[in-house]
Amino acid sequence: MSTDASETAPTRRGRGRRPAGQETRDALLAAARVVFTENGFDRATSRAIAARAGVDAAMVNHWFGGKSGLFVAAMQLPVDPEDIVARVLDGPADGVGERVVRTFLGVWDQTDGGPLVALLRSVSGHEGAARMFREFITKVVVGRVVRAYATDHVDLRIGLCAAQIAGLGLVRYVVKLEPLASAGHDTVVAAIAPTLQRYITGPVT
């Protein structure tokens, strides 16, 4: 996971000073990336993250609904999940497979999969992280896309999409298997979009 110096440096705010909204949120995210990476999910506490960010621990609940939400946000794609969902939902049902692939490639390529590697390491190391990932899949990104277009077998379709998307990320960015690792987006879309299209709107049983 990439954490540049500006992210990892403590914010050095005076005790008790409470910065305005977005600044607090950003400080918590930067602190969370460091604390989760250093301590793992289970041992990282909201209190420790807030202390590093120089804000009150209550801000974790206020901005992220708790440690879990903060973890999802911190380990996340460098784009707000809302933006991802909005991009994928912006079009007709018969193009959703392609939009899913293009959106994930666009987001992941920006960071060469760094957050994905961190996520896989967390997921394979902590049951807590696996639970986070389940919630993230079903409630945030994939679940909302599938629910927007699918009429049956919604939960199965969510799992199928998650499997194909995660597997693509694993092979392209973590295992780095060629030619998939450096293939252009059109090549990846031609190969994988039909799969996601079927998993979302086609027959799966």
Add this chain to the structure above:
Amino acid sequence: MSTDASETAPTRRGRGRRPAGQETRDALLAAARVVFTENGFDRATSRAIAARAGVDAAMVNHWFGGKSGLFVAAMQLPVDPEDIVARVLDGPADGVGERVVRTFLGVWDQTDGGPLVALLRSVSGHEGAARMFREFITKVVVGRVVRAYATDHVDLRIGLCAAQIAGLGLVRYVVKLEPLASAGHDTVVAAIAPTLQRYITGPVT
């Protein structure tokens, strides 16, 4: 990863005694599981593994072609890769997608994905392990299956199959997303076999 007591116990052979073939190989595998798990891939040495197994370090090269081959074998499915490949190749081209899914499910279900979790942890933590996994995919299991049935875009097809298979394993056994985590094999086959069939014998560009 499951390592029962009989596997993890040192073999306590006298120094210099060289047991017959299969016994040496098994002792090295059992020792490798412990040493790789304790030390990670990079810091585990062939010498340390051989010492724990009570055999000469040259046996690592003799039986596995080196530390890499021993790692692949030790972190492996509880079935010889040769058996997996043989099962998948045993039938017509138009049923290969189904045979791939059934074979992997059969093997993975036996261990509830334990070796897969260990593999993912290694792959996300060590470039050496990612390289191992690339070699394993392309040379051992997936590559041989794809080469047996595909006539074009062989390397791309190998990556696509690897992505779908690994993603299925990740979601079913590691993230444990329902209903895919506990779905019967027929359900998983109905959903995923058509994908693998296309990745091996259908249009991918």
